[in-house]
Amino acid sequence: MKRARRVKATPKNQEWLLTLLPVFPLVLLVVRLWYASRQDTQTLLLLLQSISPLGLLSVALLTALWVLPALVLGGKVLGTLYWISARRSSWLVRAAERLPGWVVILAVAVGLFSWQLRFLPTLAMLALAAAGLTVRDRFPHREELRIAFCYALPAMAAILSYVALWPAIAAAVAAHDVATALLLTLPPGAAVLLTGPVPEVPARMLTHGIAVAIAVFAPFLVGVVVMRAPILPLTxxxxxxxxxxxxxxxxxxASDDQMFTVLGRDGGVSFVENGTLQSRVLCPDPGAVPRTSVNLHGWYVEQNVASWLAPTRPVQPVDPRCQGRSVKDPGAAPG
Structure with a gap:
């Protein structure tokens, strides 16, 4: 079967699918506000009146920066792997064939800057697997290319990864951080296993089962991230x-010349008159507090490349007012 026969004609009358592109982010944003208002209609209307739509869309955009590379690389690897293993067409194979090479490269670049350090070995595994499977598919008679991209390159990348990540791996093991240790050690070695065919009988169940699981759980994962994303400054x-x-x-x-409107973390709304206000301080985002101290030469595993390279402010002690405690001299308090 030729490569051209694998991609069937695009089905007609599916323009309605384009309408789903903006619907899903909008639904997530409305659910986020509903969650923040603790299911109170009046509070929800207040938030809709005060919150900028651009700020809400930025939350969905930042979430898509790390979700899209996973979907693109996962679809490319699974579709190509099934074709090499079974030589049969399916919806997964057609989806992988419709992904141009520049889209895959762009997905790797976006993931490199947006994924956390502990997920970069997984990104490298998917990128190497996509490259090896593509070479095996397009150049089936080039033995030297297959050896270079399917065996030598993943093996060299695994060795370099273990050498570079060894301080972080040792720190994760010492801290009993099992999840981080597995994310740093398993993907580099598994890259060699993903560049070759699998037995034809379990190929469909393996590739299509993983693809369906990703398609089902990805919206829920995105929803969880959006639900926890801050939409208003914590004050x-x-x-x-x-x-x-x-x-x-x-x-x-909101704030005006008469009062401040504050949404409490319990979902209640308070109106504070300007005359009673003594001080105001901006508090750090609770979600930004690192859950692990594992790092690689100062690059913590929960940081991505962009945040690690960007200039940061010196770490300051948390203001006691952010912990609900009043201070006698507000002007002298930190923050």
């Missing part, structure tokens, strides 16, 4: 009520 307001100070920690919804 601590110290107010004076009847001569006694009180700290209100929440998300700033």
């Amino acid at each position: 601590a307001l110290q107010v004076s009520e009847n001569g006694s100070p009180r700290v209100l920690v929440g998300y700033l919804v």
Whole structure:
């Protein structure tokens, strides 16, 4: 069977699929606001009135930066692997064939800058597997190319990865961080196993089963990330009520010349008059607190290349007002 026969004609009258592209992010954004309002309709209307749509769309865009490379590389590897193993066409094979080479390269570049350090070995594994399978498919009679891209290159990349990542691997093992240790050690060695055919009988179940699982769980994973993404600045307001100070920690919804509108972390809305405000401080995002101390020469495993290379502010102690405690001299407090 020739390569041209693998890609069937594009089905007609499927323009309605294009309407789903903006629908899914919009649904996620509305659900995010519904979750932040604790299912209260009036609070939801207040958030819709005050929040900028551009800020909400930026959350979906940042999420897509690390989801799209996984979908592109996963589809390319699984579709090509099934074709090499079974020599039969399917929807997965046709999807992989419709992915141009420049799209795959662009997905690798985007993943390189947007994925965290602990996921970069997985990115390298998928990229090497896609390159090896493509060479095996397009140049079946070039033995030297197959040896170079399917065996030598993944083996050399695995050796270099283990040498470069060994300090982080040792730190993860010492910290009993099993997930990070597995993410840093398994993918480099598994790259060699993904560049060759698998037995024809389990090929369809293996490749299509993984593809269906990715298609089913990817929207849920994106939804979880969007649900936890901040949509408003987290602020601590110290107010004076009847001569006694009180700290209100929440998300700033709106402010004018009369009062501040704050959405508490419990979903309640508070209106603070400007005359009672003593101080105001911007608090760090709770989701930005690292969960592990494993790092590679100062590059923590939960950081991506962009955040590691970008200039950062010196780490400062957390303001006590962000922890709900009032201070006597607001001007002298850190933050």
